[in-house]
C-alpha cells in the first residue's frame with residue numbers, strides 16, 4: 552500500500568534515447584503541470600551532460616528516495632546508479648545495458664521496499680538490450696519477473712494503453728505478426744480480460760467495466776469465411792468471461808470499433824495483437840496516452856512513446872506523455888492508499 556508522501560521512482564530508460572531530456576523537461580514543468588514529486592534513477596554525469604547539450608539550466612541534487620520530495624521543490628532529485636552511462640544521443644550502445652537494467656531494478660525494489668509510491672519508466676529500446684543478453688521482450692515482462700522474485704508469486708503482466716478517449720489492451724504483445732494466431736488461445740484471452748477487469752475496477756475505480764473484445768480477422772472472420780479464430784477461440788473466451796459475470800462482448804470487427812460513437816459503448820478494448828491495440832491508442836493521443844502495466848503488485852506507468860533516437864539530444868522531445876504517466880501513477884497510487892485505508 553503506497554504512502555501518500557512517498558515520491559515516484561523514475562527510471563532513466565535508454566540513455567541514448569529521449570528519456571534523460573524528457574525527465575529534465577518534466578521536472579522543469581513541475582509547477583505548471585502540477586507534478587507530484589519524483590526522483591530520477593540515473594547516472595548524474597549523464598543527466599548533467601544532456602542538460603548542457605540542450606542548454607537547459609537545471610539544478611540537480613544527488614539524493615536518496617527519502618529526501619527526494621524536499622529536494623524536488625528546488626532541484627531535480629537524482630538517485631545515482633552504480634553503473635556509468637555513455638552520453639551518445641541517437642546512438643544506442645549495449646554498454647549502457649547495465650545502467651538501464653539497474654534503474655528498473657532499483658525503481659521496483661524502492662517501490663516494493665516502501666521507499667517509492669510507484670514505478671514510472673522512461674523508454675528502453677529492446678534491440679541493444681537483447682544484444683547485451685537481456686532475455687525479456689520489454690519492461691512489461693521484466694517487471695513481472697521482478698515482481699515474482701520479490702514476492703515469490705507468479706505475476707501475469709497485462710499492457711494497457713490509457714488515453715483520455717480510449718483504453719486498449721493487447722492480448723499478445725511483442726511477437727511477430729505471423730506468430731499471433733498460434734499464440735492466441737481462449738485461456739490467454741480470458742486471463743488477460745480478467746486482470747484488466749479487476750484492475751480497472753480496483754485501481755481505476757470503474758465499477759463493472761465494459762470490455763469490448765476485438766476479432767482477429769477482417770470483419771471478425773465474416774462467419775468463418777475469413778478465418779476460424781474469431782469463432783473458435785475468441786467467442787468461447789467471451790462466453791466464459793460472461794459466465795463469470797464480466798461484461799465482455801464481441802468479437803467485434805476491429806475496423807469499426809474505434810470511432811467515437813463505438814468508443815462510447817465500452818471502457819476498454821481488448822485487442823488480439825500489439826498494433827491492433829497501439830495504433831488507435833497512439834493515433835488518438837500520442838502526446839497524452841500512458842502505458843500502464845496491470846497485474847503487478849505495484850503500479851507502473853510509462854510514456855506511450857519509445858526512445859525516439861531520431862530526435863534524442865536535439866531538444867525536440869515533448870515531455871507530455873511522461874507528464875501524463877507521472878500524474879496517472881500518482882493518481883493510481885493515491886487511490887490504492889485510500890482503498891486500503893477505507
Ligand SMILES: NC(=O)c1ccc[n+]([C@@H]2O[C@H](COP(=O)([O-])OP(=O)(O)OC[C@H]3O[C@@H](n4cnc5c(N)ncnc54)[C@H](O)[C@@H]3O)[C@@H](O)[C@H]2O)c1
Pocket residue numbers: 569573673674675676677678690842853854855856857858859860861862867868869870871
Ligand atoms: N515504454 C518503452 O520502453 C517503449 C515504448 C515504445 C517503443 N519503445 C522502443 O523505442 C524504440 C523506438 O521505437 P519507435 O521508433 O517505433 O517509436 P518512438 O515512439 O520512439 O518514435 C516514433 C516517432 O515519434 C517521435 N517521438 C517519439 N517520442 C516523442 C516525443 N516525446 N516528442 C516528440 N516526438 C516523439 C519520434 O521522433 C519518431 O518520429 C524501439 O526500440 C521500441 O522498442 C519503447
Ligand SMILES: N[C@H](C(=O)O)[C@H](O)COP(=O)(O)O
Pocket residue numbers: 675688689690691692825829842853854855856857
Ligand atoms: N509496445 C510498447 C509501446 O509501443 O508503447 C512498448 O514497446 C513498451 O513496452 P514495455 O513497456 O513492455 O517496454
